Amino acid sequence: MKILSRTEETILLAVRALEPEAYGLAIGAHLKKVTGKSWSVGSIYIPLERLEQRGLLASHEGESSPQRGGRSKRFFKLSLKGLEALMEAKRLQDALWAAVAKKGFSLG
Amino acid sequence: MKPPALAVRLFRRLLPDFSRDAILGDMEETFAQIEMERGVGAARRWYWLETLAALPSFAIHSLQTTQIRRQIVIGNTWNENWFGKQDSRLVAGIGFVLLLPALITVSLALIWFNFGPAIFDLIPGAHALQEWMETGYIQVGSLSFPVGILIMGSLLLTVLVTALAAMKISIERVKASYRFTFTIKPEAWSVVLAILVVLLGIGLDWLIT
Numbered sequence: 001m002k003i004l005s006r007t008e009e010t011i012l013l014a015v016r017a018l019e020p021e022a023y024g025l026a027i028g029a030h031l032k033k034v035t036g037k038s039w040s041v042g043s044i045y046i047p048l049e050r051l052e053q054r055g056l057l058a059s060h061e062g063e064s065s066p067q068r069g070g071r072s073k074r075f076f077k078l079s080l081k082g083l084e085a086l087m088e089a090k091r092l093q094d095a096l097w098a099a100v101a102k103k104g105f106s107l108g
Numbered sequence: 109m110k111p112p113a114l115a116v117r118l119f120r121r122l123l124p125d126f127s128r129d130a131i132l133g134d135m136e137e138t139f140a141q142i143e144m145e146r147g148v149g150a151a152r153r154w155y156w157l158e159t160l161a162a163l164p165s166f167a168i169h170s171l172q173t174t175q176i177r178r179q180i181v182i183g184n185t186w187n188e189n190w191f192g193k194q195d196s197r198l199v200a201g202i203g204f205v206l207l208l209p210a211l212i213t214v215s216l217a218l219i220w221f222n223f224g225p226a227i228f229d230l231i232p233g234a235h236a237l238q239e240w241m242e243t244g245y246i247q248v249g250s251l252s253f254p255v256g257i258l259i260m261g262s263l264l265l266t267v268l269v270t271a272l273a274a275m276k277i278s279i280e281r282v283k284a285s286y287r288f289t290f291t292i293k294p295e296a297w298s299v300v301l302a303i304l305v306v307l308l309g310i311g312l313d314w315l316i317t
Contacts, residue, residue: 023130023134024127024130024131024134025134025137025138028134040158040161040162040165041131041134041135041158041162042161042162042163042165042166042169043162043165045127045130045131046165046169048127049124049126049127052126061130064133067136067137067140068133068134068137069110069132069133069136071129071130071132071133071136072129072130072133073130073133074127074129074130
């Protein structure tokens with residue numbers, strides 16, 4: 001399985017945290033809250049589209065509302081493949097951090 | 109109050125079909141929220157800033173996906189048949205470009221080799237032109253051009269266009285092979301093309317002199 005990039009991992013984690021209400025705006029707000037930085041729509045939707053094309057995410061359209069100019073929300077959720085990719089990413093992170101933890105963080 | 113129409117149009121142009129409505133909806137929802145909290149001016153400013161921030165990434169994304177689709181199309185054709193649909197269209201386009209210089213070359217060559225009179229006999233009122241041809245010069249106003257130079261010029265043009273077309277076909281075919289597609293960057297191909305053009309120039313120069 002292809003290793004997830006940092007952005008892909010972040011987006012997948014945000015979707016998982018917000019399910020079943022994970023749509024673009026909510027994901028952006030969640031990421032701003034966690035990272036302290038604003039995320040443009042491009043930096044959210046482009047990875048979302050890529051992840052869906054790779055089968056790691058699935059999406060469906062919600063109801064349209066006048067507040068959104070009659071446009072509907074697109075809700076995302078993790079597929080089984082996406083969940084497995086996240087687990088693999090976590091396993092890798094844990095292994096890498098464990099190796100560093102033995103050495104500690106003091107220089108010299 | 110609605111978001112700035114121009115910004116919406118800009119956005120609509122570049123957004124992928126897949127998420128166009130969802131993104132425009134998200135933007136409009138945030139616009140309404142900012143308008144309520146900080147006023148319409150702030151909401152409009154936010155919309156423009158967000159549009160400008162997002163457009164480059166969507167433009168690049170659009171180019172990347174177009175390129176990938178193109179490579180898949182060419183790759184499929186390559187795999188299916190050497191003279192597939194893609195090549196046929198390419199050859200037809202090149203043929204059209206070549207038509208004019210080829211016609212000029214052939215007709216001037218016919219004149220140069222004294223086939224001119226025979227041709228002009230078939231065209232009523234072309235005897236004046238025939239006389240010019242027989243002297244070996246074409247008179248345009250007060251200027252006269254040796255026919256040989258014109259033949260050489262159109263011949264060189266034909267050779268150049270043919271060589272460039274052949275390069276284009278070769279490059280497309282090599283790019284279509286997946287093995288090369290991901291190892292040779294377009295910039296590298298430009299260098300290869302430049303070297304080939306220089307070599308062609310040297311070769312022609314050597315042939316002529």
